[in-house]
Amino acid sequence: MTRQSFVSHIVWNLYFHPLSGLPGPKLWASFRLPYVISLWRGRLVYDIFEWHERYGDVVRVAPNEVSFSDAGAWRDIHCRRPGHKPFKKNPVWWGEVPGRAESIVSASTSANHERLKRALEHCFTDRALVSEEPLIQRHVAKLVARLKEQAEVSLDCSTVVNIVDWYMFTTFDIIGELCFGDPRAFDCLENKVFHPWVLEIFSYFRIGALFSTIRFYPLVEKVLMRLLPAKAMEAQERNYRWACNKVNHRLNLDVAQEDFMSKLVPQLDTSVGQSRTTSPDAMSLAELHNNAYVLTVAGSETCGTVLSGTTHYLLENRDALRELTKEIRDAFGSANEMTFGSLVALPYLNAVINEGLRLSPPVGGSLAHVVPEGGDTVCGIYLPADTHVGVHQWSTYRSSRKFHDASSFRPERWLELSKKDLSSPYYEDQRTGVQAFSVGSWACIGKNLGMAELRLILARMAWSFDMSLPRVGKRVEWGSQKQYVLVEKTGFDVQLSLRHG
């Protein structure tokens, strides 16, 4: 692009573009680069939050992108509206990986997405959850047992641990067994370290997010794809193949066990390639491989982030931690009584988790979508076709215009009393804007399983340990960690003392 055409491009973006009337920082509206640089710095979520605080619920954050922090945008972007075309996922972020079959996440056509969703949903029905609970209970009991072992050998019956690691050990061990039918697939709790496969996955989060931004510049993408060292591609392929082999191994196991595969095998179309000759909902083996891979990542990192964030805020808010601990210890006579079913009924535990999801969502930014052909409205604002749009979670959840004492951890805001009592400072909180599992066609398929895991792990921790911040140890300020679509968690220490009595 010559200097002259670059300048006219900026002038057009600022003054003649159909979005030029929308509020937002002029530099960001001029060209895409400030947005890309902010993401590369891991600051995009925080920068957009600042723009929303300054400009309001609708902000133009790039020449062709509009960010919303309005609860109504969930409905308009994510849900089917009679008489409207669906907003598809933005291929910049959700593109297919070349050479792999489609996964539920990459499937952008609704027909394919719906088929894969129907197939995978068998893993997440109420009945499926009941059958999977013993497996999950076993791993959570192991988490507690390993931590207790460490506390028991010290004179003061306590131990200091990086709790983020321990939560992630647990969520990966759980998902490893659910996806691959192998209780020791990752064996992180046993070895007290991450499995090398998991470490590789962590490294791809950042690279994947950075790489996606290249798609804003198709020419650069083409060149870069050519220059990319074969070694880097091979490493990713090896990582993927490892998961495929684990799936194949599980398929050949001759034992009856209740995991995801026991629900997915009946959906498997064994005909060659990706053609489907049996049920219209069937999955090919290649699709099973990729979807198992996606489930492994989607079902572990997310839970680990919310557990870590919630624990961080509980430790900083001793009254909330005391209230939670009391509720759990009063409700049960023994740890075995804590089940998926019994924990649903605890109001404070659920309020704590809702508040944890508000302040530490696994995806802080937008779940990017594209306005369909012909253009459409979001929150009453007309947007031309192909405009990139999304609900910015961090800005919606932390908005001082939507929540009383928005940046503070206040589980009370989720209690029934606060919703009904006109004199409660939280009465007018816009709770419906908090949708950390998303809503509509692409909403999280693992929500119930995820919530059950969060409840069980937090409850078992509060039941077994008195938790506190150690005098000396690693701390974190949750809202200053870098985010590359997902939160790059730096870790923090917790003192776990065996409970008295």
Ligand code: HEM
């Ligand atoms: C705290 C826990 C979790 C949170 C906050 C969470 C959040 C999310 C979010 C925000 C999305 C994107 C939705 C969209 O694009 O509109 C998503 C999608 C998804 N999640 Fe979760 N998730 C959690 C746990 C899980 C678990 C435990 C599993 C499975 C084991 C899972 C599997 C998936 C899958 C397969 C999708 C893609 C759904 C689709 O495209 O139709 N998630 N999740």
